[in-house]
Amino acid sequence: MSVLEMNLSELLNKPKVTLAALRGTRRILLRRRDDEDLVLTTAARAEQEHEVMGAVGRLFVEMMRASQGRTLVLDVLPATFPWVRYLPTHDVREFSVELVEALQAAVELDNTAAVAQLITEWRHTAEVHADPELYAALTTDSGEDLGPVPKPGAAA
Template sequence: MGSDNTAVNFSDLVNRNKQTLARLKESPRLVLHRRDGEDLVLTTAARDEQDRTVVSAATRMLSAMARREPGSMELLLDILPDAFPWVRFLPEPDLHTFAVELVDTMRAADSVANSASVAQLLTAWQHTAEIHSDPELLAALTRSHDTDHGPVPDPREDA
């Protein structure tokens, strides 16, 4: 969460709701800390709509730019390390694949107004970059395993 957010306990919302909700005038979002669950974020419907509009516009612009001309993909590849420094660990073909998947996934996610798939894609590619950043881990994961241990038994047969 950015510094524009105010954090309060969920109990403040329950016990002092008017005072707590009044804080939305000072801050675009309230982070509600919960003892027995994941923290929640409270914002106004207008702010949420503004955020979605901005993300949607940026997504459409990036997508249009990437499809416009051949040189635009090279520009995207040039700026990705500024936005995601970890891409420097990706091999060149993977960097290109990441760029294409990112634009396509952002466009698809925007069409259904749900960014979960973009977050998942970024996390998966970041983990891939982390593997490439560690030569020992990369060697262990890409090593050829010539040993065949035979067919795997069906676990349902043991039941």
């Protein structure tokens, strides 16, 4: 994917030059000093990407409805997400089902945030399984109650 990087100030100071550069690239990554970077693309390209992602999501969902498709998905998951090798077999199946459900919802909502979150959560689960010390620490019941957990951001 061709991406041209520039500072947001270039778009603000030279909008015609910056937008002309969009003709020769798929996107412009606009770097911002004190905030999240932005991506600039054409409406036609954004619509094409939306259509493709929707089609891929629907295709994946329909594949999972067929037993051969479920088997194929389980076979290719380690190539797609190498970290699933650290998950127990039943967790790999659960991940595949949750992934399909999240993709189906993402297509309907036109929002992929939940899919990205699901992948991140399962990757972290695989990280725990990959580290025997961490796994033992998180799964061993010491029998000791350490009291209430403070709310995030509250002083400990």
